[in-house]
Amino acid sequence: MHIAVIGNGIVGSCCAAWLQRDGHRVTFIDPLGPAEATSFGNAGSLSPSACLPVGMPGMWKRVPRWLLDPLGPLSVRWRYAPVVAPWLLRFLRASEPAEVVRIAGALRGLLSPIFDCYEPILQRAGATSLMTRSGCLYVYSGPEAARQWKWGMDVRRSLGVELRDVGEEELVSLEPDLKGRFRFGILAPENGSTTDPAALTRAIYARCEVDGATAVRARATGFRMSGTDVTAVQLEGGRELECDGVVLAGGAWSARLARQLGPPVPLETQRGYHVTVASNNLGLCHTVMAVEHNMMVNPMGMGLRLAGSVEFAGLSAPPNFARADVLLARGKEMFPHLDTSRTTQWMGHRPCLPDSLPVIGAAPRAGNAWFAFGHGHIGMCGAASTGREVANLVAGRMPQIDLAPFAPTRFRRAA
Numbered sequence: 001m002h003i004a005v006i007g008n009g010i011v012g013s014c015c016a017a018w019l020q021r022d023g024h025r026v027t028f029i030d031p032l033g034p035a036e037a038t039s040f041g042n043a044g045s046l047s048p049s050a051c052l053p054v055g056m057p058g059m060w061k062r063v064p065r066w067l068l069d070p071l072g073p074l075s076v077r078w079r080y081a082p083v084v085a086p087w088l089l090r091f092l093r094a095s096e097p098a099e100v101v102r103i104a105g106a107l108r109g110l111l112s113p114i115f116d117c118y119e120p121i122l123q124r125a126g127a128t129s130l131m132t133r134s135g136c137l138y139v140y141s142g143p144e145a146a147r148q149w150k151w152g153m154d155v156r157r158s159l160g161v162e163l164r165d166v167g168e169e170e171l172v173s174l175e176p177d178l179k180g181r182f183r184f185g186i187l188a189p190e191n192g193s194t195t196d197p198a199a200l201t202r203a204i205y206a207r208c209e210v211d212g213a214t215a216v217r218a219r220a221t222g223f224r225m226s227g228t229d230v231t232a233v234q235l236e237g238g239r240e241l242e243c244d245g246v247v248l249a250g251g252a253w254s255a256r257l258a259r260q261l262g263p264p265v266p267l268e269t270q271r272g273y274h275v276t277v278a279s280n281n282l283g284l285c286h287t288v289m290a291v292e293h294n295m296m297v298n299p300m301g302m303g304l305r306l307a308g309s310v311e312f313a314g315l316s317a318p319p320n321f322a323r324a325d326v327l328l329a330r331g332k333e334m335f336p337h338l339d340t341s342r343t344t345q346w347m348g349h350r351p352c353l354p355d356s357l358p359v360i361g362a363a364p365r366a367g368n369a370w371f372a373f374g375h376g377h378i379g380m381c382g383a384a385s386t387g388r389e390v391a392n393l394v395a396g397r398m399p400q401i402d403l404a405p406f407a408p409t410r411f412r413r414a415a
């Protein structure tokens with residue numbers, strides 16, 4: 001089949017790579033080059049352990065603080081609050097304990113095969129060196145602080161995530177740069193990361209091109225249909241691309257196109273920021289998650305990346321780089337000896353559903369369209385397994401994971 005893949009971020013690129021393995025011809029549609037949107041600047045963590053949703057029990061108590069502290073780890077811009085309120089209500093409903101356990105089980109299914117699903121496409125792209133399996137350290141100011149997050153860690157453990165408590169002495173021996181600030185850690189040895197998320201995405205995309213994929217640099221605006229089949233993707237400027245099938249992987253911008261092929265999907269953007277310290281003088285060898293600051297620190301090829309922050313302000317508001325300054329200030333607190341003389345800042349749009357699960361499945365109102373978007377905080381982690389499952393769906397094969405929790409129709413049921 002000739003499949004049009006809308007979006008050339010990590011999800012679209014992985015879908016294309018897996019589709020090509022089945023012999024399909026791929027055309028990417030995107031006004032941007034590969035990895036120029038959210039897949040450019042994320043924290044690069046590839047974590048089978050990242051199976052907890054963003055909404056956790058008791059979160060509703062923190063809503064007033066989100067509104068009052070514009071620079072807190074999670075904030076809602078006042079002007080955007082009425083727009084996002086219905087979404088936040090669904091998000092808080094999904095943070096009930098039983099829901100969290102259900103969601104974590106589904107995410108664990110998607111994330112356990114991270115490396116099995118990346119391995120073959122990275123090998124073909126000659127880019128396995130961009131993926132490391134060095135483990136992640138969740139770090140805390142002390143064991144008492146860690147107790148607040150124990151329930152979530154226990155949910156992870158119950159799903160088979162390997163987690164090992166690490167006392168202060170061992171923590172310092174694993175990562176001497178953490179000395180003095182953190183007294184307790186939890187090691188997730190099976191986690192990995194990429195040394196450059198943009199380079200990893202571009203390597204997969206470039207290999208797809210070598211294997212015959214073509215690209216149309218334009219925004220998709222709609223679909224020409226024949227009965228329930230998409231026969232062409234309509235592009236801005238009135239052009240069309242004829243195709244036998246379509247995969248929608250447009251990240252945070254997918255909702256409008258998805259609406260043409262099914263019921264509404266409550267897709268929201270959680271804007272996140274990074275600071276990359278090019279002058280990195282630390283010797284970190286793990287990904288470090290500073291849980292109390294909600295910040296991930298990852299040593300990468302281009303420097304030390306400090307990433308995090310959740311901001312609800314929509315797709316069009318300009319970035320508030322004061323949030324990136326907060327990340328840098330936290331980084332300096334964590335590592336007083338960090339050389340911050342050369343830094344860059346960035347903001348990206350995480351594509352988020354209220355239940356923290358992506359949408360993966362057949363488009364409800366088309367016989368030859370599939371959805372692959374909404375990966376939120378775990379798009380790098382979940383892209384390759386999403387690609388494998390999309391290829392299974394297109395081929396009519398049995399999915400290798402239970403896709404029911406990711407169904408595009410699940411919000412209709414909830415409504």
Ligand SMILES: Cc1cc2nc3c(=O)[nH]c(=O)nc-3n(C[C@H](O)[C@H](O)[C@H](O)COP(=O)(O)OP(=O)(O)OC[C@H]3O[C@@H](n4cnc5c(N)ncnc54)[C@H](O)[C@@H]3O)c2cc1C
Nearest residue numbers: 007009011038039042043044045220251272378379380381
């Ligand atoms: C600060 C931060 C840190 C993060 N850290 C991690 C992490 O450590 N690990 C992890 O797994 N994830 C992380 N994420 C999340 C991850 O970056 C995203 O989930 C992932 O990049 C989403 O990929 P995507 O391909 O769906 O979207 P994108 O990379 O945003 O790509 C979507 C593409 O679709 C195109 N598009 C949209 N609409 C149209 C249209 N109508 N027509 C044509 N093209 C269209 C866009 O131009 C864009 O190129 C982080 C995110 C942020 C912001």
